[in-house]
Amino acid sequence: xxxxxxxxxxxxxxxxxxxxxxxxxxxxxxxxxxxxxxxxxxxxxxxxxxxxxxxxxxxxxxxxxxxxxxxxxxxxxxxxxxxxxxxxxxxxxxxxxxxxxxxxxxxxxxxxxxxxxxxxxxxxxxxxxxxxxxxxxxxxxxxxxxxxxxxxxxxxxxxxxxxxxxxxxxxxxxxxxxxxxxxxxxxxx
Numbered sequence: 001x002x003x004x005x006x007x008x009x010x011x012x013x014x015x016x017x018x019x020x021x022x023x024x025x026x027x028x029x030x031x032x033x034x035x036x037x038x039x040x041x042x043x044x045x046x047x048x049x050x051x052x053x054x055x056x057x058x059x060x061x062x063x064x065x066x067x068x069x070x071x072x073x074x075x076x077x078x079x080x081x082x083x084x085x086x087x088x089x090x091x092x093x094x095x096x097x098x099x100x101x102x103x104x105x106x107x108x109x110x111x112x113x114x115x116x117x118x119x120x121x122x123x124x125x126x127x128x129x130x131x132x133x134x135x136x137x138x139x140x141x142x143x144x145x146x147x148x149x150x151x152x153x154x155x156x157x158x159x160x161x162x163x164x165x166x167x168x169x170x171x172x173x174x175x176x177x178x179x180x181x182x183x184x185x186x187x188x189x
Contacts, residue, residue, distance in 0.1 A: 001020065002022065004026050006023065006025055007023075008023050022035060027060065032060050037060075037061060038064040042068040043061050044072075045069065045072060047072065051078050051081075054078070055081060058086075062086045068089075069088050073092050079092050109122050109187075118178050120183075121176045122174070123174055124173060127185065128188070132167075134165065135148055135161060135162070135163055135164070135167065136163035136164065138167075146178075146185045148165070148167070148174070149161055149175070152172040154170050
């Protein structure tokens with residue numbers, strides 16, 4: 001594993017954690033070639049304040065043939081540029097965390113993970129509509145457009161939910177489905 005940054009203090013800080021840490025300019029293709037960045041199967045571009053440098057480094061890694069590039073974006077527009085450039089995975093940590101926190105603060109959700117524009121996984125306390133009957137009888141999928149995939153009884157561990165699972169009052173469930181459907185279901189109370 002190789003870590004590269006222009007800031008010597010940052011490189012020094014991670015020199016004990018990373019097998020190889022180097023002070024270098026990743027926007028320079030010759031420097032990257034000399035460091036052998038084409039050899040690893042994955043690279044992470046964590047530049048978060050300099051959009052131009054982020055784009056240049058991502059471009060250089062793509063040109064070097066790195067097969068799996070993760071790139072941090074600081075805005076949706078920056079993310080779109082990185083995607084168009086060819087970055088394999090674009091992460092918007094500040095935006096995604098803000099969106100996640102907004103979901104948790106505004107409803108009954110204990111956790112929220114959005115996988116795509118319209119697909120999410122939610123951890124929530126089971127609403128009354130599923131309590132006391134097997135999941136198949138509650139018709140949660142047909143009525144609400146969501147699937148209960150996991151359940152945790154108070155004091156217990158999470159287990160897979162099946163059609164025969166009977167949800168109790170106070171159980172925590174994991175629900176998946178369309179984003180609006182899981183939001184509405186989690187807020188039923």
